[in-house]
Structure formats: structure tokens, C-alpha cells
Amino acid sequence: MAKGIRKIGVMTSGGDAPGMNAAIRAVARACSYYNVECIGFYRGYQGMIENDYCELNARSVRNIISTGGTILKSARSQDFRTKEGRKKAADNLVALNVDAMVLIGGDGTFKGGEIFSNEYDIPVIGVPGTIDNDIAGTQFTIGYDTALNTVVEAIDKIRDTASSHDRLFFIEVMGRDAGFIALNTGVGAGAEEILIPEENLGLDRMLESLRRSKRSGKNSSIVVVCEGDKIGKNVYELADYVTENLPDYDVRVTVLGHMQRGGSPTCFDRTLASRLCVKAVEMLLDGERDIMVGLINNQVVGTSLKEGIKSGHGINKELLRISDILSV
Structure with missing residues (x-):
């Protein structure tokens, strides 16, 4: 001692x-x-x-x-x-x-x-x-692990109503500067698109991905958005942009917020x-x-x-690649 x-x-x-x-x-x-x-x-x-x-x-x-x-x-x-x-x-x-x-x-x-x-x-x-x-x-x-499970459970429930009403849901999760929650829950919940601050994928790419989903026969989609994502000012702006450019989609937004911090x-x-x-x-x-x-x-x-207290470890880019493959 x-x-x-x-x-x-x-x-x-x-x-x-x-x-x-x-x-x-x-x-x-x-x-x-x-x-x-x-x-x-x-x-x-x-x-x-x-x-x-x-x-x-x-x-x-x-x-x-x-x-x-x-x-x-x-x-x-x-x-x-x-x-x-x-x-x-x-x-x-x-x-x-x-x-x-x-x-x-x-x-x-x-x-x-x-x-x-x-x-x-x-x-x-x-x-x-x-x-x-x-x-x-x-x-x-x-x-972190508890938050992942909380988010995946919420997305699973939202997907039920998205499928029932043929809707596109933007789901915002926590992560001011890091996209770990968004990336892992997006893959785990089968999201069509994942937007994180570490990878600025751009609005055009997001629109093309959603068009491709529509052409492939998908009537509903889930986009997981990290709160720190840099594509738009906020998740509501992203939803408005998609509504303007893809009017065939019925767009909704869900911000999971502080429920991600709670629970056993x-x-x-x-x-x-x-x-x-x-x-x-x-x-x-x-x-x-x-x-x-x-x-x-x-x-x-x-x-x-x-x-x-440095910048933390990097995200797993292999998960981004896997997400692209599985979102066909």
C-alpha cells in the first residue's frame, strides 16, 4: 500500500x-x-x-x-x-x-x-x-453498451410504425463529436443510411441512397443521424431538405435525446x-x-x-462499408 x-x-x-x-x-x-x-x-x-x-x-x-x-x-x-x-x-x-x-x-x-x-x-x-x-x-x-441497446430497441419500435405507414424516419442519437452510437446502432438496427461527424457523406449522396432504396422496392427507410453530424444544421433541416427533393417520401423525425442516458x-x-x-x-x-x-x-x-483526454480512438470504418453493403 x-x-x-x-x-x-x-x-x-x-x-x-x-x-x-x-x-x-x-x-x-x-x-x-x-x-x-x-x-x-x-x-x-x-x-x-x-x-x-x-x-x-x-x-x-x-x-x-x-x-x-x-x-x-x-x-x-x-x-x-x-x-x-x-x-x-x-x-x-x-x-x-x-x-x-x-x-x-x-x-x-x-x-x-x-x-x-x-x-x-x-x-x-x-x-x-x-x-x-x-x-x-x-x-x-x-x-456505452447500455446506450447502444436502448437506441436499438427504440429504432426497432420506430421501424414498426415506419413500415406500417410507408414512412422515412430520421432518428437523431447522441454524440456531439463522435459517431460511435450512431454507427453501431445503425448497423445493428439495419438503417438504410448512417450520418456521423467523422464522415461527411454529403447531401447528394444521402439523396441518391434514398432514391436507390425507393427503386429497389423499399417503402420505408430509417436514417440514423448523430447529433454532431455536419451535413446539415440539424436533423429537422435534413428532413426538410429530403421532403423538398424527394416528395414521394413521407418524412418524420424522432430525437431520442436523454432517454439514451437512462435505464438499468x-x-x-x-x-x-x-x-x-x-x-x-x-x-x-x-x-x-x-x-x-x-x-x-x-x-x-x-x-x-x-x-x-486526447481526441479518442477512431471509428471503425469497416462498419461503414458493411452498412453500405447491407442497405441495398
């Missing part, structure tokens, strides 16, 4: 993701196993600044592994962006005898953690929790959260710091926070 690590803090920050509660549970129980105190801060960095916390132990986290959201709440703290805010947070950690932190969140959480650790010499370990799956250093982030996490996300957070606690106890834990080739590995 690293000298001086007697109490570990944990927080969830940024957008909530299914599996965050499983992650909190794993941190608390790993601490209990290794006879280390555990404290949870509410609303991420804001809770650290406001000294808003609770004691966590093996029993206080019972029955949360199956629940969505986060019992510690989540927020994006503007105060923590200031030196004054970070100093207040550091002073509170010192007063509470917190020796190290486990940070569950995305790239914004990790950026804040890296700055905080460098300024105040407080060891931190990052755990990737975001449905967008846009973090370097891991093939999967906590919440899948077995994969519960297991991933458990593996990553046990490793995070063990790394801190071994004297490691400023690292993000991730899953590569089914092995839990560590990556520097600096690497983890």
Missing part, C-alpha cells in the same frame, strides 16, 4: 451514464476490502468545492449495481475552472484527510483532474464513464465498471497516479490522463 493512502474520495462528473452506480459501488467495496476509508462527493467537482459529501462503505452501496443514473449526482462545475474554486476543493480534501481521488466521467472530468493533481499534488485515477465512447485509452466506456445498465457495463474501479483503487494503493484505467483487448490497462 502506498504510504499515506488511508482515505479515497470518489465522484461522478459530466453527463450521467448507466453503470456509474456500479462504479461507485466497486470503489466503495474495494476500499472496504483493503481497509481504506471511502468518501463520496455529490455533484462532482462542485461537491468538492462545497464540501458536500457522504461516507461510503460496503453496505451503503448495496442494491445500486442495477440502477441507472448516479447516487452521487453529477454536474459540470464552472467554479472548478477557476484557481479559487480548485483551491477551495483542495483545502476541503485536506481537512477531510482525503489522500486520493477516483474520478468517474469523461474528457472534461479528466482535464480537470489532471490540472488539480498537478496544482495540489493529489493523486487521481480516472475511470471513463460516458455513453459517447469517445475516450482514448479504452475500447469501451461505462454506459447492461451486464457488460456493470462488469466493466466493476473491473475498472477495483483496478483504480488498487493503482492508488500501489502508488500510481494521474492515470486513466481502460479496457483494451479485454485487459484492464492504464493510460496517462494526458493521453486519455
Whole structure:
């Protein structure tokens, strides 16, 4: 055990993701196993600044592994962006005898953690929790698998009504800068077209694809649109453009929105959260710091926070090719 690590803090920050509660549970129980105190801060960095916390132990986290959201709440703290805010947070950690932190969140959480650790010499370990799956250093982030299943189930239901009424549906999914959800659910749900920010396919190509679908005898179609797609200003503009240029289509729009963040996490996300957070606690106890834990080739590995907050791993272009083949 690293000298001086007697109490570990944990927080969830940024957008909530299914599996965050499983992650909190794993941190608390790993601490209990290794006879280390555990404290949870509410609303991420804001809770650290406001000294808003609770004691966590093996029993206080019972029955949360199956629940969505986060019992510690989540927020994006503007105060923590200031030196004054970070100093207040550091002073509170010192007063509470917190020796190290486990940070569950995305790239914004990790950026804040890296700055905080460098300024105040407080060891931190990052755990990737975001449905967008846009973090370097891991093939999967906590919440991503659950979001995929939520979206596929929704698209399957929408396809029922699309087929019944011979309609074209544009379905917008989350992903401000990354198209992982759109690409994988589009293939999994059999979408005719998938629009993602990484590949600007253009309006003409989209129209030609829809014309080809019509000529092949399809009376209904599904187009999955990532919210960060660059073809149009938004999904409604895309729908209007198609209506103007392909009047034979009866076009509808569905924005899935925040339903993608909710729900009971899948077995994969519960297991991933458990593996990553046990490793995070063990790394801190071994004297490691400023690292993000991730899953590569089914092995839990560590990556520097600096690497983890870079642009993330690239999309699988093979899936785009497969989507084109299967949309005939």
C-alpha cells in the first residue's frame, strides 16, 4: 500500500451514464476490502468545492449495481475552472484527510483532474464513464453498451410504425463529436443510411441512397443521424431538405435525446465498471497516479490522463462499408 493512502474520495462528473452506480459501488467495496476509508462527493467537482459529501462503505452501496443514473449526482462545475474554486476543493480534501481521488466521467472530468493533481499534488485515477465512447485509452466506456441497446430497441419500435405507414424516419442519437452510437446502432438496427461527424457523406449522396432504396422496392427507410453530424444544421433541416427533393417520401423525425442516458445498465457495463474501479483503487494503493484505467483487448490497462483526454480512438470504418453493403 502506498504510504499515506488511508482515505479515497470518489465522484461522478459530466453527463450521467448507466453503470456509474456500479462504479461507485466497486470503489466503495474495494476500499472496504483493503481497509481504506471511502468518501463520496455529490455533484462532482462542485461537491468538492462545497464540501458536500457522504461516507461510503460496503453496505451503503448495496442494491445500486442495477440502477441507472448516479447516487452521487453529477454536474459540470464552472467554479472548478477557476484557481479559487480548485483551491477551495483542495483545502476541503485536506481537512477531510482525503489522500486520493477516483474520478468517474469523461474528457472534461479528466482535464480537470489532471490540472488539480498537478496544482495540489493529489493523486487521481480516472475511470471513463460516458455513453459517447469517445475516450482514448479504452475500447469501451461505462454506459456505452447500455446506450447502444436502448437506441436499438427504440429504432426497432420506430421501424414498426415506419413500415406500417410507408414512412422515412430520421432518428437523431447522441454524440456531439463522435459517431460511435450512431454507427453501431445503425448497423445493428439495419438503417438504410448512417450520418456521423467523422464522415461527411454529403447531401447528394444521402439523396441518391434514398432514391436507390425507393427503386429497389423499399417503402420505408430509417436514417440514423448523430447529433454532431455536419451535413446539415440539424436533423429537422435534413428532413426538410429530403421532403423538398424527394416528395414521394413521407418524412418524420424522432430525437431520442436523454432517454439514451437512462435505464438499468447492461451486464457488460456493470462488469466493466466493476473491473475498472477495483483496478483504480488498487493503482492508488500501489502508488500510481494521474492515470486513466481502460479496457483494451479485454485487459484492464492504464493510460496517462494526458493521453486519455486526447481526441479518442477512431471509428471503425469497416462498419461503414458493411452498412453500405447491407442497405441495398
